[in-house]
Amino acid sequence: MKIRHVMKGIFTVIENVELTTTAPEEGFYWIDADVEDLEVLQPLFSLHDLAVEDCMTEEEQRPKIETYDNHYFIVVNSIRYDDEEIFLRALSMFLGRHYIITVTKQKINELRAIKPILWEQEVSEPDRFLYYLTDLVVDNYFTVGDRIEVKIENLEEDILMHTKRSHLNEIIGLRSEILWLKKVLGPQKEVINILNKKDLRLIDDQLQKYFSDIYENAVKISENFDTFRELVGNLREAYQAAIANRANEIMRVFTAITTIFIPLTLITGIYGMNFDHMPELHGQYSYYIVLGVMLALGAGMFYLFRKRDWI
Known part of the structure; x- marks a missing residue:
């Protein structure tokens, strides 16, 4: 005190x-x-x-x-x-x-x-x-x-x-x-x-x-x-x-990735079928051609999505 x-x-x-x-x-x-x-x-x-x-x-x-x-x-x-x-x-x-x-x-x-x-x-x-x-x-x-x-x-x-x-x-x-x-x-x-x-x-x-x-x-x-x-x-x-917004961004990226892989999965699915007579099945460069098409398709879709600001 x-x-x-x-x-x-x-x-x-x-x-x-x-x-x-x-x-x-x-x-x-x-x-x-x-x-x-x-x-x-x-x-x-x-x-x-x-x-x-x-x-x-x-x-x-x-x-x-x-x-x-x-x-x-x-x-x-x-x-x-x-x-x-x-x-x-x-x-x-x-x-x-x-x-x-x-x-x-x-x-x-x-x-x-x-x-x-x-x-x-x-x-x-x-x-x-x-x-x-x-x-x-x-x-x-x-x-x-x-x-x-x-x-x-x-x-x-x-x-x-x-x-x-x-x-x-x-x-x-x-x-x-x-x-x-x-x-x-x-x-x-x-x-x-x-x-x-x-x-x-x-x-x-x-x-x-x-x-x-x-x-x-x-x-x-x-x-x-x-x-x-x-x-x-x-x-x-x-x-x-x-x-x-962040959840929407994440979902948009996942959706874009899924969309890119859908046609690639389609191609691999077709060539994975067990038929004896398929076009280019026994070609010498068929494997590389398919990979090139898949790569070009994926890159093209990615470029398109980026250009439209989807991803």
């Missing part, structure tokens, strides 16, 4: 946790805590039992906001895209009049990225900290969305150029991840909408209006993932069409 006093974006580390129970003359306290630290923080800040229980027991929390007498409990999901896989990590926040507590089970990049923003904006209020942190979390979805779009484009090009059976597994996996994200984006969008519209006494009225920009971005992200879902559907159609 790290306790910092934040004043005009400048951080001062505090060693004694009990100092945070009293409001500072200026600025606010930012407590970056682990789940285990809530056992100490709950009695100090009178954190609600249900909110603490959610942090300690829920592996994957649904984005939400709950208002209590002296603090708000807010959950948003940070997104990461590592090794072609999408990960969501819950960021739980307790917002009070003079403090904000961030609780995570894994490392979240936005908590590191927020520091220079606080310094640049000279932040001295916990609600402004909440605003900038939420803005970072939502903006990161655009970054992940851009990477997903690039992956879809590369996959589409690869399917058209070199169709493989493994592409189907990639398409199904990508579609499942996008649908899963869509389910998360709905509640998260509603949380930001509440921060924008609901009368919340711990958030300044002027600042609350700025949450509308974050809400618009959340709506855009949701629309982008709707588009991604449609593009993945198109990928599956393209894959099926490419597989069908």
